[in-house]
Amino acid sequence: MASYKKRGNKPNNKAEREEKIESESTTAEVFSTLDEGASSTEQFLSKYQKPIFGVIIAIAVVILAFLGYQKFIQEPNEVEAANEMNQAQQFFDSAIEASGAQQDSLFTRSLQGGNGKFGFEDIASSYSGTKAGQLANYYAGISHLNLGNYQEAIDYLDKFNVDDEILMPLAKGSIGDAFLQLDQPKEALDYFENAANLKKNEFTTPKFLLKAAITAISIGDGETAQKHLNRIKDEFPNSAEAKDADVYLGQAEVL
Secondary structure, eight states: OOOOOOTTOOOOSHHHHHHHHHHHHHHHHHHHHHHHHHHHHHHHHHHSHHHHHHHHHHHHHHHHHHHHHIIIIIHHHHHHHHHHHHHHHHHHHHHHHOOHHHHHHHHHHHHHOBTTBOOHHHHHHHTTTSHHHHHHHHHHHHHHHHHTOHHHHHHHHHHOOOOOTTHHHHHHHHHHHHHHHTTOHHHHHHHHHHHHHHSOOTTHHHHHHHHHHHHHHHTTOHHHHHHHHHHHHHHOTTSHHHHHHHHHHHHHHHO
């Protein structure tokens, strides 16, 4: 059966006395080491107290400034930009459904504003740090593209940078459309390929692979066209673009 010694008991023999002395010596050393460590820490804190507190205060100020900016500037700006966006968005949506001169008029109003509200151009510049400001770049680019202002479309769409599965590829692909209209097919091909590879999904990837293939055919690059068309057939066999792939594949193989 295990035995134990009560604290404070006197040692009964020489071995126990030596054990007690050794134990007390070890304990003393431990406390001595702790005292030395505490003393060193106190000396360090005493010596560098002002710089340490200065760093702590600086960090606290930065955190409070950030929280204050988010609460009193960023959040109100987000709300204000979203409110301004509603009217421009209505003009844009109506333009998509319209045609002819009426469509051009509505796209222009979506860009320039109306009914006392900003258009996409002013929202993009005045609220550039907000989500609505980023979206305004996209819609301004698409509006200019539909109005035939191709360089302006490129400029706005190039500023659009949002991690979105659909809108980001559409923005890059629309820049490709603008370059095609400017008779710059090689630049258009680059953007179509970028759009196809940016976010893989069933909608934008086959869409821009087909555009890339058609553009490659137009500049006589049959090898590139075949690569994109075969990818559509292999990876997106159920897509609408897969139905057209064989037709263009025949053209690409002739080149």
